[in-house]
Each structure stands twice: as C-alpha cells, then as structure tokens.
Amino acid sequence: MTVFLLAVSAAGCLGVGFVLQQRAAQHAPMQDFLSLRLLLDLARMPRWLAGIGCMAAGMALGAVALGMGEVTLVEPLLATNLPFAMALSRYLTRQRLGRQGWSGLWLLAGGVTAFIVAGEPHGGRGVADPVRHWLVMGAVLGLALLLAACAKRVRMSREAALLGVAAGLLYGLQDALTRISGERFGRGGWAALLTGWEPYAVLALGVFALVLVQSAFETAPLRMSLPALTAAQPLAGIVCGVGFLGDRLNVTAGALAWETAGLATVVGGIVLIGRHPAMPAGVAGRPERVRELQLG
8 A cells, every 4th residue: 555655646746747847848949859958948947847846756756666566566556647647737728527538537547457456466586687687678778769769750749759658668667777776775775776887877767768758848749748658658667577677467368368458448548638638738839840950
C-alpha cells in the first residue's frame, strides 16, 4: 500500500508538472529546438520552474517507490500521471470529461489493475550476465536515439509524438537505473553510490529526456506528446525490470494473456485521455515556417 500511495502521488506531481511545463514551453523560441539553450530560456519563466518543481517532487517520490517496490509494479502506476494532467487541463479549459474522458480513465485504471493482479510483480535476483544487462539498456537507449533523430524528418504533430516516445523510453531506463542506485546506496551509503556509474547515467538521461520533452511541448499540442511519453515509459521500465533487474511476473498462459491485455488497455486509455478536448491546444497554430528554424 505504501508503494502504491507513493507511486500515485508521484504520478500526480508529474501530471501537474507536465501541464505547467507545456504551457510555458509553447512560448519558447523555436531556434532552441532540441538544444540545451531551450532549458536556459525556459528557466526564466516562473510557470516552467513551478512545473519543474512538481516534476522533481514526482521523481523523488517515484525514486522512493522504486526503492521499496519492483519496477514492474511502480511503472504502470506512474502511467496514471495522465489523468492528473487532464484534471488540471480540464480546470483550465472548463471542458467536461464526457464519454471519451471517462472511457479513457476507466480503461487506464482497468488496464493497470489487470496487469498488476495477473502479473503479481515480485522481486528476484538481478541478472548477473553483463552482456544481457548492456543489451537491454543499449536496445532501449538506441531506439530512443533513433526516434529522436527521425523526429526532424516528419510533420510537426508526428514529430512531437516521436519525441514523446523517445523521452518515455529514456525515463523508463532512468527509473531502472534509479532502482540500482538506490540499492547501491542501501548497501554501502554515499561512498558506494558515488563510485558507481549509475547515478551519473540517471542525471545524463534526465537532462537528455528533459530536452526532448520540452522540444515536443514547444512544437505541438500536449495531446500529441504526453500520451506517447506516458505509454512508452512503463513499457520501457517493465522491459528493464524483467530484462536485468530480476523482476518476476507470472508467465502462465492465462496470466500472460491478462498482462498483455492490461498493457494494451493502458495504452488505449492513455490515447483516449490524451486526445480529449480538455488537453490544452498548445501551439498547433504556429506557422509552418518554424520547420526552417528547426532544420537550420
């Protein structure tokens, strides 16, 4: 129950933080697209700083939850950040939930419940094989880099979705490495933590993912990027949890069917919520000439 409350609280902070960040990022100069300069420009905006504060609080709560529970349990719960984002957006836009909004919420909640009940995530020994460890991490990181590279070659709406998926993959990998960092700290304190490479990788992934997220928020409505991010993060976290952290799931035929159906339902709910009219329209109306700035 403690892990559940921590993870849902983290999701709430993340959802609120994402909305505040997007409302600020839509006013950032397009010349800073996919650049660290974007973060420097955004740091001058109080609303963006408030969003980053909420996001930092969510990440801290998520790190505590990851330290107490399995990645395969915490990640689906973190996916509930989208209802919190929509709740704030609904308040700002005065839109009702309607059939689409309620359907998305029930699908998301039902999918998370089905996956957790059927899979019964539980811990185990971490995979000792370093080759498998690096293969899983390399696959997740490589796919994120590939999507980020392809983003500039597609239309702006699809570009935001690709950047959202890439950022979600990085956040999922970051969560797995946060779990390892917490275990190192628990075994040997600060000395063990600071002598490992994982906390530095967590920081680097966080900065890179933040640039991708803000660039996605800058170029298109929130509904184009946040659902993609929210769907990709738990999937990447589950892959890492099972791949090299030693997390275990039920693998009977019936359990696998329910787990697959649960994850598919989660993704479906995320898409419905993300496309709800309550989600802010952002910068959809910016002139197409920004493409020239992005490619310049």
